[in-house]
Amino acid sequence: MTVRPWLLCLIPIALAAQVTSDQLVNAALNPKNWVTYNGSYMSQSYSPLSQITPGNARNLEQKWVFQVESLQKFESRPLVVNGIMYITQPPNDVVALDARTGRAFWIYRYNNSPDARPCCGSINRGLAISGDTLFMATVDAHLVAIDARNGRPLWDVKVAEAAAGYAMTVAPLVIKDKVVVGVAGGEYGIRGFISAYDTRTGKEAWKFYTIPGPGEPGNETWEGDTWKYGGASIWVTGSYDPDLNLTYWGIGNPGPDWNPIQRKGANLYSDSVVALDPDTGKLKWHFQFTPNDPYDYDSVQVPVLVDTAWRGTARKLMLWANRNGFYYVLDRITGEFLSGNSFVKVTWAKGLDDAGKPILTPQPPGTPVYPGVQGGTNWYSPSYSPRTGLFYISAWEDYASIFLPQANEYKEGQRFTGGRPVAPIAGANNPSLRSGQINVTTEALGHGSVIAIDVRTGQKKWKFDMIDVTDAGILTTGSDVLFTGGREGYFHALDARTGALLWKGSVGGQVSAAPMAYELDGKQYIAVAAGHAMFVYGLRE
Amino acid sequence: MRIEFCLSIALCAIPLCAQDHAGQYTQADIERGSRLYALNCALCHGVNGDSISNVDLKSGRFRNATSDEDLAKVVANGLQGTAMPPHKFDTSEMTGVIAYIRSMRDYGTGAVAIGEASAGKAVFEGKGACLSCHRVGAAGSRVAPDLTDIGSIRSASALERSLLDPNAAMLPINRSVRIVTKAGKVINGRRLNEDTYSVQLMDEKENLLSLNKADLREYKVITTSPMPSFKDKLSAPELADLLAYLLTLKGIN
Incomplete structure (x- = not known):
């Protein structure tokens, strides 16, 4: 019996856990893989890969396409581990693909309960991985662990009650031996929470309510019983600082969305960022962006962590372009507000005070408020490049809504929105959650752009304008190429230093996810979900 | 019977029948439905009911429903494979939602004088010279929006606004x-x-x-409309006749 050399090579690979805790902490050291929703715990949506450059980006070409079996909005951002791509197919199937060819190894099909009632589409944003296990949050508010090798479910726990309006669309975040998720349902009068589960067993480790209960600090910011159904949902993945052992999550709107007189008070921790101990779920600090929000300005953005010099001193920063139209810099050790200014037209507040609180300028009832209901930006992953020192945002500019509040009695499982926003042009629809008929969004209703902000000065460095608005996230790379899309059906490569267009590809449908990068066989690839398909690009050979 | 039903539509001063279907809706049902629509439906469908591609709730035609019972099932259960979730309404709420959807084309529109459709057709094709830019069926030009189904997707008051103040009304x-x-x-x-x-x-x-x-x-x-205002070009009776004709345009079927 001769032992063939290739067998010796295969055995250790087969035994090794795919993604260890160390690999999650040090994701930047192995840019061939993409192991968390935003690429690393810092959530910079930055890949150090540098083969595709401003000089050769014109040679990009489509390498493969994978069509999903769903006409739901496709917001999944892939993970790639050792040549295998893992995506979610809306709403909650998991597909393992050969990252070289797009051919499927297996599909795990999850059937949601008919009780599931996600407000805004049966969508999912992606997976988490630890060891050989994938984790998916479902629209009927379950958390499922799946074997990454064969696509079989390992455990399935109910996180919350779907019939009461709880749903999950977030890509989970694994921190050490726990997987962390948060619940959506801010349009159904839920009481939001972030919770953590043992990665091996699915046993709940802790639960942090994003609305404090009676006796807890912050409960006094809700009048009467309004804390019981005040929303404060979570639907975008948080970040983690291993040195501080803190995990950061953006919290959604208070409910009912547009009728704040029904919930007098600041409504903590709605529209806030919270810093939690990932071992216990204990709150370390919070910062609220929009107290007693009447505009649905969720703070469900990705907390972007940056270590850089701030006014001459090395600091641990958190960058935050908020749906409310202001860009904030916070100290992520303490939550201290360092600076902030508007990045789009804002009329609901004239600025921020020394503590970062908005100086309110309420507009007369029935008149336009800037930014409109979908915000100056929203959940779309921004990017920070440590090479350029620029922070990149997908923005909606010159965009307003007229907010029409309406009394809304809470009933479990029913919408709890408290009114509606309308477009400032009579008869026209506001740009909605996805593009509908062609050309519904024109210059008259606002437009999309990519804005690059110099972190040192807080000033805009450059801007790339589009005609339609954009829900696409942003990726930057180690060769200063920026990738993004929009609703028009293009996938763009821009020069991250200047904003100049380097290349564009047609994807024929709305880009509602962020691109990501990986390397295989010594070649850099870029993947992005668009329309109802996953597109993968590389350089022409 | 038909007239009775039409007169019951909220705030609709003239007999307009948007859809032919079984059922009578009370003013109270429509009002309740309007509030529920704003809270539950407008986020995706838009206040005009036409935010989703190929879905125009005002038109009274639905891909997955014909009867009120069909509509109620779609609202209650949602549509698998689409963004339409299930909705938890009690019987009276559901009646209101259906009543509003069936009436929304004309809901909340002001009183508009409506004349004779046959005379309006003559104005449309003659003095108004509408076919020189617009098209109805196989007649007229395509350079301006096709009006073949305009009577099923626009209310009388919206049409009147377009004729009197085209710049303000143009999308x-x-x-x-x-x-x-x-x-x-x-x-x-x-x-x-x-x-x-x-x-x-x-x-x-x-x-x-x-x-x-x-x-x-x-x-x-x-940003100005190429269509002139007909405020001083047509008499009030001619305008009323023209509106009556436009409201008869319900598409090719």
Whole structure:
């Protein structure tokens, strides 16, 4: 019996856990893989890969396409581990693909309960991985662990009650031996929470309510019983600082969305960022962006962590372009507000005070408020490049809504929105959650752009304008190429230093996810979900 | 019976029948439905009911429902494979939602004088010269929006507003564009679609054109409507007749 050399090579690979805790902490050291929703715990949506450059980006070409079996909005951002791509197919199937060819190894099909009632589409944003296990949050508010090798479910726990309006669309975040998720349902009068589960067993480790209960600090910011159904949902993945052992999550709107007189008070921790101990779920600090929000300005953005010099001193920063139209810099050790200014037209507040609180300028009832209901930006992953020192945002500019509040009695499982926003042009629809008929969004209703902000000065460095608005996230790379899309059906490569267009590809449908990068066989690839398909690009050979 | 039903529509001063279907809706049901629609439906469907591609709730035609019972099932259970979730309404709430959807085309519109459709057709084709730009069925021009089904998607008051104050009523989608190519060719037309790099339009000779903006010397979106106001061009009775005719245009079937 001769032992063939290739067998010796295969055995250790087969035994090794795919993604260890160390690999999650040090994701930047192995840019061939993409192991968390935003690429690393810092959530910079930055890949150090540098083969595709401003000089050769014109040679990009489509390498493969994978069509999903769903006409739901496709917001999944892939993970790639050792040549295998893992995506979610809306709403909650998991597909393992050969990252070289797009051919499927297996599909795990999850059937949601008919009780599931996600407000805004049966969508999912992606997976988490630890060891050989994938984790998916479902629209009927379950958390499922799946074997990454064969696509079989390992455990399935109910996180919350779907019939009461709880749903999950977030890509989970694994921190050490726990997987962390948060619940959506801010349009159904839920009481939001972030919770953590043992990665091996699915046993709940802790639960942090994003609305404090009676006796807890912050409960006094809700009048009467309004804390019981005040929303404060979570639907975008948080970040983690291993040195501080803190995990950061953006919290959604208070409910009912547009009728704040029904919930007098600041409504903590709605529209806030919270810093939690990932071992216990204990709150370390919070910062609220929009107290007693009447505009649905969720703070469900990705907390972007940056270590850089701030006014001459090395600091641990958190960058935050908020749906409310202001860009904030916070100290992520303490939550201290360092600076902030508007990045789009804002009329609901004239600025921020020394503590970062908005100086309110309420507009007369029935008149336009800037930014409109979908915000100056929203959940779309921004990017920070440590090479350029620029922070990149997908923005909606010159965009307003007229907010029409309406009394809304809470009933479990029913919408709890408290009114509606309308477009400032009579008869026209506001740009909605996805593009509908062609050309519904024109210059008259606002437009999309990519804005690059110099972190040192807080000033805009450059801007790339589009005609339609954009829900696409942003990726930057180690060769200063920026990738993004929009609703028009293009996938763009821009020069991250200047904003100049380097290349564009047609994807024929709305880009509602962020691109990501990986390397295989010594070649850099870029993947992005668009329309109802996953597109993968590389350089022409 | 038909007249009775129509008169019951909220705030609708004249007998308009948007849809032919079983059922009578009370003012209270429609009002309740309007509030529930705003809270539960408007986020996705839009206040006008037409935010989702190929779905226009005002038109009374639905891909997955014909009867009120069908509609109630879709609302209650949602539609698998689409973004439409299930909704938890009690019987009286559901009645209201259906009543409002069935009435929303004309809900909340003011009193509008409606004349005789046959006389209105004569104004449309004669004095108004509407067919010189608009099209109904196989007749007329395509350079302005096709009106074949305008009576099922616009209320009487919205149509009146378009005729009296076309600039204020025009949707951005329908704006005229004036283009000069780098080669010096002048193109006037109606915008059909636009993105960062290109524009699609219908020119004055009904040609469909798709142009790269990089090839253009001048590209101007004109915010005034090419249609004149008929405020002083038609008498009040002629306007009422014209509206009556437009409201009879319900599509090809």
